[in-house]
Amino acid sequence: MFSTLIGVPVGAALGLTRFMGRKLLVAFMYTGMGFPPVVIGLFVYLMLSRSGPLGQLNSPLIPALFTPGAMIIAQTIIAFPLVAGFTMAAVMSVDPQLRQQVQSLGATTWQTAWTVITEARIGVIVAVIAGFGGIISEVGAVMLVGGNIEGRTRVLTTAIVLETRKGNFELAIALGLILLGITFVINALMLRLQGKAIDT
Amino acid sequence: MTALKPGVNGQGLSATLPDHVRYSIEGVSKVYAGRQVLQIDRMDIRRGEILALVGPSGxxxxxxxxxxxFLEPPSAGRIRYGDFEYGPNGEAPLATRRQVTTVSQRPVLLNRAVQANVHFGLHLRGQRKAARQVDAALQQVGLAHLARQQARTLSGGEAQRVALARAMVLQPAVLLLDEPTANLDPYNVGLIEQIVRTLNREQGMTLVLVTHNIFQAHRLAHRVGFMLDGRLVEVADTQTFFEAPVDPRTAAFVRGDMVY
Known part of the structure; x- marks a missing residue:
């Protein structure tokens, strides 16, 4: 969710504008797309832990380690480059002539950007699906920063790991099926959105 | 008001443009990456005229x-339009920019229905409901029956007519046409030329037509300007331009002798 909120605008901005340092940012983003999630988990762990730079602040705005908040931070960092990268690619694939023609029809800068994003909507939805796919299947980072605490920070993927270790294969398989089901339903919903986008 | 180099127009400066002048181009040049691509010392575009600009590519x-x-400011000089002066790094107020629109050689339509494409410019101006205007514009270009069709399924000629409809529906004061009929079949060319004439006669719209085709310029324009290597060689009434051009290069171009 958060990755979408941040990733789509950033990706669009990177696709639409040219500025100093843009290439460097894009290079960082591509690196982020292939970054092992567990390393990001480690990074967030170290930042948030009691002796880490952010943990020491004891600020109410910064979630403590082993809380859902910490997991959201890790997941956001994991999905953000995926969402931004795919959004950028989608926006850049829109005919550059379109921007000028839209401007010529009297669009403001924001209206122009919005029009280009809606023209790239199929790619933008793919970006969101990729981001979602990246985090729903994620195990290592959420286990590190969440701690897999029952009823609090245990999610389907970490529960599967635990049940498999305990030898409860039936339960693990059942959980796996539920995870697959949820992923399928959400992707189907997004595809429907995409289909609508194509039709209207 | 920005200072103007003396001697650019020889007539002295007046704060407002005379009524019959739509644009006044004064000492305008454009430089891309150190290369000058345009240099026009002086040219007026008259209100309610069809001005054709002919000349080779580039x-x-x-x-x-x-x-x-007003999508790209000049590197030097100024373009006056009403009370507005467009100079280097200038930016036109939205209301001014929205009085002018362009139809390009290669129209890019939105991946939506035809009617949504025609509605688009009105939508940008906050007019959510405009079915009647959209319908009328499509009628005018002879495509009312395709209103609900997806724009990407149209042929080149149809797409160009939709592009014309989406510009027309805005009732701009000035319509700029950039090679609007290049690559079109004679039927569509005739249709578009007829629409251009109607817009000019019935709505008094000012039109600037860029074309390679000197015959089209002859058919449509009140005045014709000949451009070469970024410079305006000559601008004259259509008849004078074709029958008694002053500059030998214009004469060669009109005869079809110009090698470029």
């Missing part, structure tokens, strides 16, 4: 159109 015609649409 003569700066399209660059000039982008400036007249």
């Amino acid at each position: 003569a700066g015609k399209s660059t000039l159109l982008r400036m007249l649409n």
Whole structure:
């Protein structure tokens, strides 16, 4: 969710504008797309832990380690480059002539950007699906920063790991099926959105 | 008001443009990456005229159109439009920019229905409901029956007519046409030329037409300007331009002798 909120605008901005340092940012983003999630988990762990730079602040705005908040931070960092990268690619694939023609029809800068994003909507939805796919299947980072605490920070993927270790294969398989089901339903919903986008 | 180099127009400065002048181009040049692509010392575009700009590719015609649409400021000099002066790094107020629109050689339509494409410019101006105007514009270009069709399924000629409809529906004061009929079949060319004439006669719209086709310029324009290597060689009434051009290069171009 958060990755979408941040990733789509950033990706669009990177696709639409040219500025100093843009290439460097894009290079960082591509690196982020292939970054092992567990390393990001480690990074967030170290930042948030009691002796880490952010943990020491004891600020109410910064979630403590082993809380859902910490997991959201890790997941956001994991999905953000995926969402931004795919959004950028989608926006850049829109005919550059379109921007000028839209401007010529009297669009403001924001209206122009919005029009280009809606023209790239199929790619933008793919970006969101990729981001979602990246985090729903994620195990290592959420286990590190969440701690897999029952009823609090245990999610389907970490529960599967635990049940498999305990030898409860039936339960693990059942959980796996539920995870697959949820992923399928959400992707189907997004595809429907995409289909609508194509039709209207 | 920005200071103007003395001697650019020889008539002295007046704060407002005379009524019959739509644009006044004064000492305008455009430089891309150190290379000058356009240099026009002086040219007026009259209110309610069809002005054709002819000349070979790379003569700066399209660059000039982008400036007249206020999408790209000149590197030097100024373009006056009403009370507005468009100079280096200038930015036109939205209301001014929205009085002018362009139809390009290669229209890019939105991946939506035809009627949504025609509605688009009105939508940008906050007019959510405009079915009647959209319908009328489509009627005018002879495509009312395709209103609900997806724009990407149209042929080249149909797409160009939709592009014309989406510009027309805005009732701009100035319509800029950048090679609007290149690559079109004679039927569509005739249709578009007829619409251009109607817009000019019935709505008094000012039109600037960039074209390679001197016959089209002859058919449509009140005045014709000849551009070469970023410079305006000559601008004259259509008859004078074709029958008694002053500049030998214009004469060669009109005869079809010009090698470029």
